[in-house]
Amino acid sequence: MKVSMLQKISLAALASAGALILSAGSAFAADAPKIDSGDTAWMITSSALVLLMTVPGVACFYGGLVRKKNVLDTMAQSFGTTALVTVLWMVVGYSLAFKTNSDASVNQFIGDLSYLFLKPMTLTSVSGTIPESVFMFFQMTFAIITPALISGALADRMKFSAFLWFMGLWLIFVYAPIAHWVWGGGWLMTAGALDFAGGSVVHLNCGTAALVTCLVLGKRIGLGTENMAPHNLTLSVIGASLLWVGWFGFNAGSAVAANFNAGMAAAATQIATGAASLSWMFVEWLIAKKPSILGMTSGAVAGLVAITPASGFVDPTGALIIGLAAGVVCYTSSVWVKKWLGYDDALDAWGVHGVGGALGALLTGVFASNAINSAAHGWLIDGNAHQMVLQLEDVGATFVYSGIVTFIILKLIDWTIGLRVSPEVEVEGLDINLHGETVR
Numbered sequence: 001m002k003v004s005m006l007q008k009i010s011l012a013a014l015a016s017a018g019a020l021i022l023s024a025g026s027a028f029a030a031d032a033p034k035i036d037s038g039d040t041a042w043m044i045t046s047s048a049l050v051l052l053m054t055v056p057g058v059a060c061f062y063g064g065l066v067r068k069k070n071v072l073d074t075m076a077q078s079f080g081t082t083a084l085v086t087v088l089w090m091v092v093g094y095s096l097a098f099k100t101n102s103d104a105s106v107n108q109f110i111g112d113l114s115y116l117f118l119k120p121m122t123l124t125s126v127s128g129t130i131p132e133s134v135f136m137f138f139q140m141t142f143a144i145i146t147p148a149l150i151s152g153a154l155a156d157r158m159k160f161s162a163f164l165w166f167m168g169l170w171l172i173f174v175y176a177p178i179a180h181w182v183w184g185g186g187w188l189m190t191a192g193a194l195d196f197a198g199g200s201v202v203h204l205n206c207g208t209a210a211l212v213t214c215l216v217l218g219k220r221i222g223l224g225t226e227n228m229a230p231h232n233l234t235l236s237v238i239g240a241s242l243l244w245v246g247w248f249g250f251n252a253g254s255a256v257a258a259n260f261n262a263g264m265a266a267a268a269t270q271i272a273t274g275a276a277s278l279s280w281m282f283v284e285w286l287i288a289k290k291p292s293i294l295g296m297t298s299g300a301v302a303g304l305v306a307i308t309p310a311s312g313f314v315d316p317t318g319a320l321i322i323g324l325a326a327g328v329v330c331y332t333s334s335v336w337v338k339k340w341l342g343y344d345d346a347l348d349a350w351g352v353h354g355v356g357g358a359l360g361a362l363l364t365g366v367f368a369s370n371a372i373n374s375a376a377h378g379w380l381i382d383g384n385a386h387q388m389v390l391q392l393e394d395v396g397a398t399f400v401y402s403g404i405v406t407f408i409i410l411k412l413i414d415w416t417i418g419l420r421v422s423p424e425v426e427v428e429g430l431d432i433n434l435h436g437e438t439v440r
Contacts, residue, residue, distance in 0.1 A: 036129035042258040043134045049249025050141035054148050055082050057246055061239025061297075062152050065347050068231040069429025070156050072437050077151040080160070081167050082144050088171055089140045090118055096176035098139065098184045108187040111180050128256055138253060139179075146175055146202045152347030153210030156220050157426055160434045162419045169409045170209060174402055178205055182394065193394040194368055194387070196265065197254035199309025199361040200398040207354020208402040210345060216410045217419060219344040221426050233293055240297035244273060247304045251311040265311040269304065272311075272323030276303025279327025295331075298352060302330035305356035310364040318367030322360060330356050358395050365391035 059078035063071045085093070095115035100107050114120060118136065125132035147167045154163070181188040182201050195201055220228070230236060251269045255262035280299025285291040306326035307319055314322070334351030345351060365388040413419055420426075425433040432438050
């Protein structure tokens with residue numbers, strides 16, 4: 001069968017059009033973001049682990065450390081924070097922390113409001129290799145636990161209504177901006193400060209707020225004259241154990257993928273935690289002549305805190321040294337320094353989280369290794385002393401900003417609805433007076 005010239009031209013045109021369509025489709029497929037099922041599964045698991053750290057982790061840990069008449073109020077603070085921050089993060093927090101403003105100069109300090117109520121986020125929105133909904137959820141769990149940790153400093157004496165106002169305002173005006181500085185494309189991230197999972201964003205930040213809060217509130221009635229020993233250390237050990245397990249989602253999950261960094265972060269977390277628990281225990285054993293379970297758990301939490309900013313950047317030896325240092329330094333701060341200065345940080349939120357977070361952030365600059373992350377240049381490892389300058393900027397900026405804004409928020413609440421319960425309520429107990437419930 002003969003093919004006319006016109007038919008040949010038509011066939012050639014059709015073939016060319018088909019090739020064009022196929023090549024465009026291939027290019028579109030290559031450019032389209034791809035979801036990695038392994039990364040997604042790991043990040044959903046990590047998010048659940050971090051949520052577990054607040055309820056029941058922090059709730060049980062702190063709940064067991066207070067007196068029996070205030071245990072339900074202490075647990076309500078963790079539970080209430082979880083509910084409140086979940087809603088606020090969805091409405092405005094995620095947008096302020098992680099969304100970029102068209103004005104680059106403004107964006108160095110705070111995100112924009114383009115994601116109010118998460119409106120632009122759809123079922124198929126992607127962040128890296130995971131759905132954006134998963135990334136948002138993971139960051140939400142960080143936003144939940146950070147203010148919840150502050151409650152350790154204000155135990156036994158703050159109104160629950162004032163506490164909720166404080167949590168909400170603090171999330172928006174303190175946590176979201178600092179998270180943006182370090183993780184959301186802000187000025188500290190641009191400068192090159194290293195904070196893998198929240199040494200400054202979470203721990204130094206909440207620890208500083210805890211210190212300011214206990215100073216503004218003043219001491220508990222009866223401190224130094226009444227027995228304020230923990231009412232249930234068994235509950236606290238359970239809470240600390242949940243924190244230890246949940247922290248693998250906290251640190252290894254901050255790799256935002258199931259990769260080499262996640263594996264090393266998990267290993268570093270375990271090594272540092274064990275080392276810190278031992279170093280705190282042995283220092284206490286040497287001084288107080290007995291190793292307490294409270295000391296072991298406090299040391300473990302100190303190690304978890306200190307390794308947090310370094311976990312994805314250091315090797316096992318660096319993790320061991322950081323853990324050993326954390327146990328000794330945080331014990332000194334929580335026991336000796338607090339007693340010497342006389343402030344009433346009821347459950348040592350500053351001594352463990354503030355001091356431990358600052359220590360970990362600085363030691364990240366010492367032990368960060370190119371072997372773990374090509375963006376990290378450690379001082380002792382690679383001879384880059386400038387990284388220590390960046391880490392000092394990170395610690396200093398977080399401490400100053402968190403301290404000042406926390407003080408302003410507390411004073412505004414105190415001038416309006418009041419911060420502290422009446423002396424009668426404090427003496428009788430917050431559980432029965434604020435919540436109408438008691439532990440039998």
